[in-house]
Amino acid sequence: MRRLANFAAFSPECAKPIQELFGRFRSIARGRDILKNGDDADEIFVLLRGWAARYLVLPSGERQITEFLLPGDVFPIPVGPIGKMDHAIGALTTCHVVSTPAKVFNDRVLHDPKMAKAFWWITIADKGVLRAWVVNVGARSGYSRIAHMFCELAARLEMVGLSDGSSFAFPLTQQDVSDAQGLTSVHINRMVQQLRANDLIEWRDKRVTILDREGLRQVAEFDPAYLNPGGRPPQTST
Amino acid sequence: MRRLANFAAFSPECAKPIQELFGRFRSIARGRDILKNGDDADEIFVLLRGWAARYLVLPSGERQITEFLLPGDVFPIPVGPIGKMDHAIGALTTCHVVSTPAKVFNDRVLHDPKMAKAFWWITIADKGVLRAWVVNVGARSGYSRIAHMFCELAARLEMVGLSDGSSFAFPLTQQDVSDAQGLTSVHINRMVQQLRANDLIEWRDKRVTILDREGLRQVAEFDPAYLNPGGRPPQTST
DNA sequence: CGTAGACTTGAGGCTCGTCAATTGCCGTGG
């Protein structure tokens, strides 16, 4: 709900029918897949609680994460005929999700042009995040990659009310981070220690605190513009 | 047209009004930007001829390409209020484009739910390409990255009729390739020579020939599934 | 025929990977 509100005029009355639509609740343990590579994408999920990720594992056994899914995210976004997943979506922590059949979602939600537009907009915003991810992995050093990831996650978590501005719960392991950034966990560890030594962040007990927001932003070369493609401020409108 | 046809039931009669819509023709020289970072995205383009790319330049001066735009591609895909570009789109070769104001495009094309859905679908397909790009840059060696790029481009070019199956015009410089793959042109050069030495590809005079399709596919770990998210075969339907 | 851009080649160095061992923190079971 909160995420949708960023993308469409959205009244509380709209919320109820959607909440009723997603009738099926499920809890997924950490490490389990919510959707496997090759599955039919015939069910639409909303992540209520926990962190998940889209990823692919290569023949070499290496896992590359391409997108973090945070509470409020909807997946997979369906359009046209039901296809098969070309990647997997796995739970990085214990996840709570609700779901509805894709067909129902199509008929009841996407049938409304306004809603369809809101979800399309989300797709475009996600594409922006993905572009930033490519830039990160392709052009930045390990040190600033990690800084960038923290900047982005802090901003995204704040949008859904999961950050108090400078500190947020961060349940991932260094192995997860390394799979996302295309580095080894050993190297992640060393770079994180460097960020700590430079008093940019604190990370302990599954919680990250940004100590020097401006300093981190500079190291990361972070510009949050891409998170809000329409230029719309992240606030609820009626 | 050809690209749209892959994503929606599409009759020739539909084509005419769209062709008339994009009234403004322009030719852009190689190296010039079609849209600069920060520009208003108030005009919608269709690339008729030439290659272009979405890219970002970092403070360090490094350029990271995040997406290749081939003939038939539409950009920027607009939704909601007109925003500012958070990246640039530049011509990698001389490009021919036609365009129309975003407002007109919205009213005349996206107003039709069927059309809107087709463009949304394109957005989702592009997101798949971008995911593959992240995997490529994040998890593969320079050698297989380049192999993967050739596999993908061969497949995409074939979809729009610009490849004869194993050979296609490839107008990019090694510098362009390096900006896309997050490597230096020196290293690209060495890896390309290795691909040549292994009789996988030929690349001369702005033309690439795939000599050993299966061998290249294995090196690249290429699975074309992501290019057609709906599972629909790449053919025109009425 | 001269110049510029693209491609090619070589030597040396840094970032990051690999392998391996150690520490600390739990949750479990004796």
Added chain:
DNA sequence: CCACGGCAATTGACGAGCCTCAAGTCTACG
């Protein structure tokens, strides 16, 4: 209550992939 096992974080030594700098070759083009 303590021993044990497992997972995550940490550290070190060494090696490889890729970068940097620099020079040289080839081709297109004026």
